[in-house]
Amino acid sequence: MIAYIKGNLTYIQEDSVVVDVHGIGYEIVCSNPFVFQSSLNQEVLIHTFHYVREDTQVLYGFKNEEEKQLFIKLISVSGIGPKGALAILGAVDVAGFISAIEREDDKFLTSFPGVGKKTARQIILDLKGKLTTMLMISDQMDVESPDTTSEGLLEAEEALKALGYTEREIKTVIPELRKENTTNTDEIIRKALALLMKHS
Structure with missing residues (x-):
């Protein structure tokens, strides 16, 4: 099993990155390569x-x-494959997703592509109570009001830098952008581009 890849990041593509390790390029599929x-x-x-x-x-x-x-x-949950998990x-963000499972928030879970009510219930059944310890999420995590936008916002910032914005x-x-009630990186980027054009 390949636990990690350490080398020179040579390419960033739409759904993957390429890391050069001693002359060998490893293509690694990521949820957001940027x-x-x-x-x-x-x-x-x-x-x-x-x-x-x-x-x-495939290397994810x-x-x-x-x-x-x-x-x-x-990917161990019935009905979820690698693409769905990505x-x-x-x-x-990880903490936000875990807290949704702990709250048994079906509505939140079914907001993801390919996750229907049956799969959402399966996620809760299979994973509730098993992730907080495994992922070492802080005991002080606010389960009722998680910060579910921070990760998407950070990823959007990186993407905007890649597009040439300072x-x-x-x-x-x-x-x-912080006021936007969404966790979807693409939606945050679209909103950011609209705001940046307005400010220019």
Whole structure:
């Protein structure tokens, strides 16, 4: 099993990154490759899960061990495959997702593509009570009002930098973006672009 890849980040693509390790390029599929934008052409360590089936082998990559462990747990749930698990990871932070499971928040869980009521109930049945300890989420985490937008906002900031916007420009629209009631990175980026065009 390949636990992580450490090497030079050479490419960032729409759904993956390529890391050069001693002349070998490892393509790693990620939920949002642009979170690694600041490490382009530098040494990077990406936590990985080597997914192997009869007809496919894929390396999935994550920013930290918590994301990786949540991915592994998600694909163990009936009805959720790697693509579905990545879609969830790309739209919410780990703590927010765990607290939704603990609250048995079906409505929140069914907001993800491919997750219907039956799958949402299966997620809760299989994972409730099993993630808070495993992922070392703080005991002080507010289960009733998790900060579910912070991760999406951070990823949106990285994507905006990749599009050429300066940190100063991005900071001017952050307060407005924080008011957006969404965890979807793409939606946050679209709103940010609209605000930046208005401010220019």
